[in-house]
Amino acid sequence: MSETALHSQEPQLLEVSIGPQHPSTHGVFRMNVVLDGETIVKLKPVMGYLHRNHEQLAENMSYLASMPYTDRLDYICSMTNNFAYATAVEKLAGIDVPERAQYIRVLMAELTRLVNHTLLVGFLLNDLGAFFTPILYAFREREKILDFFEATAGSRMMCNYFRFGGLKSDLPAGGLEQVKKIVNNYSRFLDEFERLLTNNEILRSRCQNVGILSKELAVSASITGPMLRASGVNYDIRKVDKYSIYDRFEFKVPLGKVGDVYDRYYVRILEMRESIKILQQILKQMPEKGEIISAKGAAAGKSPRMWKPPAGDAYGRIESPKGELGFYLVSDGTPKPYRYHVRPPSFINITILEDMCLGYKVADAIIILGSVDIVLGEVDR
Amino acid sequence: MFGFGVLKGMSVTLWNFILSYIYPKKGITTVQYPEKKKEVEERFRNFPFLVYDGTPDNMRCVACDICAKECPPKCIYIIPEKDAQGRIQKKPATFDIDYAICMNCGICEEVCPFDAIFMDHEYELSEYDRLSDLMYPKEKLLKPVEHFMKIRPTDCGAIEAQRAAKGIKGRAAQVQSAPAATVKPAETQQNPPANA
Amino acid sequence: MNIEEIKTDLLKHVPGLELTVEGESFVVPKEKLLETARFLKENEKYRMDYLSCVTGVDYLAARQGQPGQAAVGGQSELASDYLESVNHLYSMEKKQGPIVLKVRVPRNNPRMPSLTPLYRGAEYQEREAYDLFGIVYEGHPDLRRILMWDEFEGHPMRKDYVEEDQDVR
């Protein structure tokens, strides 16, 4: 304690580093926080601990070989990562996707959205201090969906199920019944979850008016996904781009008003209910028979090492549960992509973490980070 | 009113507490692992294994090295066999898969034109030493086609039907019908393997 | 919102802009980047208020395509060795498709104006392009490495950073 500090009026600031090894930073992510008492004066995020240079790897491998690596980007929703990468390559090479494959792709994407939002709500409650109960209820429901993923794609989390122009294989024999069972009692689980959480006074007082994100700042900071919609901006790529066959399903896009942690939490619960509506429509409209991969797609899959897309560049993007996940590919006609860039929603959504956390307490910084929903595999790539 | 939300939340946890006693099938979701194991789905893929018909000698793999080139993490290493005159044979002398590097993505199974390599269901493979024990040589990889049929009936059924339709017979049978030029000193005429 | 219409608008409203169109994207000289972006952001017709993706790309002639294959980046007066920053602009208000602005800088002095004063979202993406490609963005609030540790020398994603893997060709 230097002598001057004792007498000077300037408050004694405490420099604390939250992370990279911390119970609630969702992975190796570090926040250098300067505290005046408990309120945050300055916050600098530090990342890059999990940087595996996924893009350099992809430039030394064939297009299909980096499909299993996209599972490792956002390791909670591997199906949507595959979807984004497949969309980008299909746009680059002009490959069409047959009807039934489109339905199964949207089915998988919406199931992954359920998995991601359920986990997020569970982890957010864990950061709030609820001793693992919500997260274990979330895991209980997630297991059912992961069993279906294992039955179709072969692996629970690292699915590697999408191929350019369609899918690796069709649904297994009892696949649709499994999905029906999941979809039917998921809304009952959501009601139970809401009864446990939504009107909980402690959760409300901890999350309301905390980490408020204004509309203008959200748009200017390229925030996408539920975080943007919680601030009231109506921008959902499923509705804007109408990629794949999303224009055939009618579903709503929930928007918040204040844009604080509570809105981000509740918008995700409403989005889950919308996903269930989509899944029910899929189960009704899905054609029984139909080929799984288009002719051009099968040709590309025959020997991936030799497959050469036409030269040029393409940017394919989808609405992943965390935001806009895009792949920018530049091909120079060789089997290896010349430039392979991932536009990760988590990485860009934490650009304004400091603006949201200033003036709040240490405990709030943790739940603001939790409500942003980042996964370090996607942030550091 | 203040406090009712908390009480409603607590009623949910109390209900789960009681449910776990009165109706354990729904109330308890955990599996007591060592005693009871959760059976894996049929398409579950863990590390690859090589298939042989009948005896380990006539394995399906012809050392064409496609899977080694296609493997994203490059964890397959093949050296084809050479016969007395030094000519390359259609059979791998060494076929190593480094299970420590393999990420069980299943691409080798897709690209293999000879239906020789498939993904296994075995997941209890922990070893003490990462470098040597997890480097599986050919002998540890070879498994009979009956094993493949046992763990993945539908896939194996489909592949065997295809093979039968295209009249692909096991290696030994090929040797028999192939011209005498490539007589293999090691193999004598065994009885032809049980065809698909 | 087709390419020609945008091109005429840009040439009309941004004085002294020479624009080349390549496929779906515009190659903008680095002096005019800020002006073009501000026009696209404020103009009532476009309202491009969302910068979705900033990507650094390294075009090196020796490394491109098969011999005799047209260099991907297209021929511009620069030798075909340059660093490129690709910006994808969207409009959240009018839900309009991407306008892609490409800016090219020579490899030996890769300086270019930063878009962060206009779009906060570009801050981390430009830091990543600086970290992995060495494109220096002037006007960026705090341009330092984001993924690598600060004492790291060199820019790993450049094509001449490490000998290319000969295995898959």
Added chain:
Amino acid sequence: MEASDTIFVAFKKAILGFLQGFLPDWTVVIVSILISITAIAIFGPVTMMYLTWLERKVVGRIQNRYGPNRVGIFGLLQPIADGVKMLTKEDIVPQAADKVTHFLAPVIVVIPALLVFSVLPFGKGMAAVNLNVGLLFFLAISTMSTIAIFMGSWGSRNKFSLLGGMRAVAQMVSYEIPMVMSVVPVILVTGSLSTVSIVEAQLGGKWFVFTPWGFFAAIVFFLCGVAEVNRTPFDLPEGESEIIAGFHTEYSGMKFALFYMAEFMSAFAISGLTATLFFGGWDGPFLPSWVWFLIKAYAMIFIMIWFRGTLPRLRVDQLMGFAWKLLLPFALLNIFVAALWQLLPAPKNLIVAGAAEAVVLVVIFVAARKDSPQKRTYIFAD
């Protein structure tokens, strides 16, 4: 029934009687004190061990899983396994730590937790010491643990534990006052501070919790007790998701076990005291008296564990706001209602006190309306 009720007391008298024969009087008194001390010294840690087991079982069942069931049948030997693990774990002392305070903190934190047991009336005539200021003694001693917690957090020279220590001090200070205020009506009605006489005042089913003021005083006292013991939803001093493990971040091995033991023993003491003050201590129909006391104490413990399995954690300023702006005024108003109840004769006082309590509730609810969180509405765009 009579025999089984005072089995322990009879057992002690038997020993004393036997020693009476050949020991001088003053040694017999010492021996009787020693017997009570050993009884508590055994009962304390054993309850702590089996509270940890009970907590893991109950929270497990809440989360659709079994809880410990590997060590012994139903996991009953789990606490012993934990104890051995804690003993064998390496005891790390941070280099920058202030060795003396770091070492003394766990020792000092256990002393008040054990001392407090001496005043609890476990059964008829089974209160170790029948202090006539028992309740005051309990409240005074139980606040001593705050000093130890602050010593622990200051001693380990770690930023997170410093934060935890500051929070612990602020929390204890602001929850001590509503706790004492909520106990005043009980003293006002029974007229004595001794826990034994409080229980006698409630004999025959006339528990204070059935009186209008008693019910709400019990709630306030129990909430303050939970805060006193740093358990969810007030476990800010060791908020593991924010400041890693708060004041006991730098403790491992047996020192950590001592902190853990102090927490659970004081949790049991608080639930015991709640049972004594509001739920009629060991008063109950058929079962022996000490069984009733244990049933009520474990019921309170179950509620604490139930809290832990469900509720998230409050933020520091909300914690303070809750104590000063809600619990304290509510406890103060409760004293008036109790006074009203005490003043009027039997039938009328129930109605008047009930009405007064309703008025108090409305006043508190309206006052707290402003900063209590509102409902939110969401729009569905397409």
